[in-house]
Amino acid sequence: MAAVCNFPLFSIVLCLISGTGSAVLKKEAARIVNIVLITVCGLMSVAVMLYCAKYGSFTYMMGHFPAPWGNEVRGGVLEGFMGAFFCLIMLLSMLGGHKKLFDEVEISKHNLYYVLVNLLLSSLIALVYTNDLFTAYVFVEINTISACGLIMIRQTGRTLEAAVRYMIMSLLGSGLLLIGICILYDITGHLLMSNIRESVEALIATGEYREPLVVSVALMCVGLAIKSALFPFHAWLPDAYGYSTVSSAAILSSLVSKGYIFLLIKIFYRVIGFETVCGTKIMNVLFVFGLIAMVSGSVGAIRENDIRRMIAYSSIAQIGYIYMGFGMGTELGMVASIFHILSHAATKSLLFIAAIGLTDVSHGSRAFLDLTGSAHRNRIAGAGFLVGALSMVGIPLFSGFISKLQFMDAAGSLSYSKMLPSLVVLGISTILNAIYFMKTVLRIYTPAEKIPVNRAMADAPTVTAPSAFHVATGERKGINGLIVEKDRILFKEEAGYGIVILCFILLNMALGLMSTPILQAIRDGLSMFS
Amino acid sequence: MGPNLLKNYAEAISMIMFAIGFSNLLLQKNLIKKIIGFNIMDSSIYLFLALKGYIEGRIAPIAYDTAPKAEEFINPIPSGLVLTGIVVSVSVTALMLSLTMRLYRRYHTLDLDEISFRLKKEGR
Numbered sequence: 001m002a003a004v005c006n007f008p009l010f011s012i013v014l015c016l017i018s019g020t021g022s023a024v025l026k027k028e029a030a031r032i033v034n035i036v037l038i039t040v041c042g043l044m045s046v047a048v049m050l051y052c053a054k055y056g057s058f059t060y061m062m063g064h065f066p067a068p069w070g071n072e073v074r075g076g077v078l079e080g081f082m083g084a085f086f087c088l089i090m091l092l093s094m095l096g097g098h099k100k101l102f103d104e105v106e107i108s109k110h111n112l113y114y115v116l117v118n119l120l121l122s123s124l125i126a127l128v129y130t131n132d133l134f135t136a137y138v139f140v141e142i143n144t145i146s147a148c149g150l151i152m153i154r155q156t157g158r159t160l161e162a163a164v165r166y167m168i169m170s171l172l173g174s175g176l177l178l179i180g181i182c183i184l185y186d187i188t189g190h191l192l193m194s195n196i197r198e199s200v201e202a203l204i205a206t207g208e209y210r211e212p213l214v215v216s217v218a219l220m221c222v223g224l225a226i227k228s229a230l231f232p233f234h235a236w237l238p239d240a241y242g243y244s245t246v247s248s249a250a251i252l253s254s255l256v257s258k259g260y261i262f263l264l265i266k267i268f269y270r271v272i273g274f275e276t277v278c279g280t281k282i283m284n285v286l287f288v289f290g291l292i293a294m295v296s297g298s299v300g301a302i303r304e305n306d307i308r309r310m311i312a313y314s315s316i317a318q319i320g321y322i323y324m325g326f327g328m329g330t331e332l333g334m335v336a337s338i339f340h341i342l343s344h345a346a347t348k349s350l351l352f353i354a355a356i357g358l359t360d361v362s363h364g365s366r367a368f369l370d371l372t373g374s375a376h377r378n379r380i381a382g383a384g385f386l387v388g389a390l391s392m393v394g395i396p397l398f399s400g401f402i403s404k405l406q407f408m409d410a411a412g413s414l415s416y417s418k419m420l421p422s423l424v425v426l427g428i429s430t431i432l433n434a435i436y437f438m439k440t441v442l443r444i445y446t447p448a449e450k451i452p453v454n455r456a457m458a459d460a461p462t463v464t465a466p467s468a469f470h471v472a473t474g475e476r477k478g479i480n481g482l483i484v485e486k487d488r489i490l491f492k493e494e495a496g497y498g499i500v501i502l503c504f505i506l507l508n509m510a511l512g513l514m515s516t517p518i519l520q521a522i523r524d525g526l527s528m529f530s
Numbered sequence: 531m532g533p534n535l536l537k538n539y540a541e542a543i544s545m546i547m548f549a550i551g552f553s554n555l556l557l558q559k560n561l562i563k564k565i566i567g568f569n570i571m572d573s574s575i576y577l578f579l580a581l582k583g584y585i586e587g588r589i590a591p592i593a594y595d596t597a598p599k600a601e602e603f604i605n606p607i608p609s610g611l612v613l614t615g616i617v618v619s620v621s622v623t624a625l626m627l628s629l630t631m632r633l634y635r636r637y638h639t640l641d642l643d644e645i646s647f648r649l650k651k652e653g654r
Binding site for chain 1: 548551552554556561564568571573575579583607608613614615616618619622625626630631632633636637642645646648649652
């Protein structure tokens, strides 16, 4: 067996070890370990992807126990690609939010932040690579716990409340997922995905246990839908994304929910079989809720007056797009959904990180009125936000256009009853997207003579330190006494932040301009799944 | 359906318990009651799993002085899964309780709606 086959397990174990090890490291050391770890894991995933593209997929037996007994890790093109992509987004998010961390988290807790990020990375990689349903459940829980920690590490009332709400919804979801897995284990007698697949096919052929199978698929779908904040279960999302630290918000919106969705795709393709799932009509339920989410998330975003909460609401709509693609029940819809996962991850983290640059030059206020002209005060953040907004709306050249094109394409091949609603709602949602994103872009590019300082002070989300506001000098100190806000930020002062935004913009354009090989990789990966 | 339900009454009970726990976790306002609901929900799943692994008239798969044959044991995998699940639910419960403590120290109430209401009133 080639050395590459060890890489998935190796990266999971490496993340777990360095995660626990970071607890005793100094904050700077923990940061370096974190950055190196994410890079190494990303490179290993790239190696897995290249290996699988050449030699096909592989399964790795843990402890050399053969199939029905042992635990397995599986590598394929799509897994490797997803792993590498998740690592890239996480790396950029961590680098982009690094300076802001001093403002948001006490210095003594910085190494704990890196513990949580490392654990989150381990669980994401495990969700991507695992071939065992119960292992997937355990890592789903690790994912939940570390995501909850990422929300609450910034100790304000809002984040604590958001963390509790997030935790409650996640626990409901994982409870449903667990009972679904148990019922599936009960009727098939296996926990490994490929073995369950064989048993399910046998069950379908004999027609036995039809109802329990449908029930278990439904439970797993609903559980993972709750965890990834599909429409009726999204109440926790705006607070959790809007008030946590900027890196957390970027990671949570672009990676955590996507990890669950990727697990759901694996369940569809590798555990149950796509045709069987489509035959159970569960897809139609996902389809309807996806459509509602697309509209209601956008409406929520239009009504919002806080830039970060607005971006959070837009996430709900984008999750709706992904579930609508599932609900189409065709290969084309699935490919579109997976591409949208990539495009949304690249865009949403860019938006969060650009938004923080804009609020930094507006006295920390996130209200729209105070953001007037902020793109002129921080050019690079303004450019980042512009690109993110254009991509979300679906302007050619950026990734959002390709995903919308794919959705349209997939919708065109559907039966009449599904094609019409999906096309209509796609159109409505695009217009709504344009309304709130263009409103923001116009606002931040409108030149402001003078910011209404008093208003900015009243609205500013004050940090726990007693008002360390120096309006006269245009600087504000964070909880750790460092200057975190200025009236104006130039590129050369914030070179690191600027480079991160540039990387995001390039990534977005790469997804938009070179979509053919990526779409091909997704198709190859999906065909390797079964 | 009737005779099957009687035969599998324990599974039926575990599902009813799951529903009780689930609705408590979802609908209760009090955070401690929510956590209790979560524990009921998880316990019901463990009960279900343990029932699935149990085989009438066999013994627990642990070490004995005279090694029995594999045919004398119950299915050990669900037991292992239950153990893993218990570990997960203990850590989640601890996390939830610590969050509840922090919220209680800050707002002196366990009512989640009340906390949200006050946060809205503070306006941040």
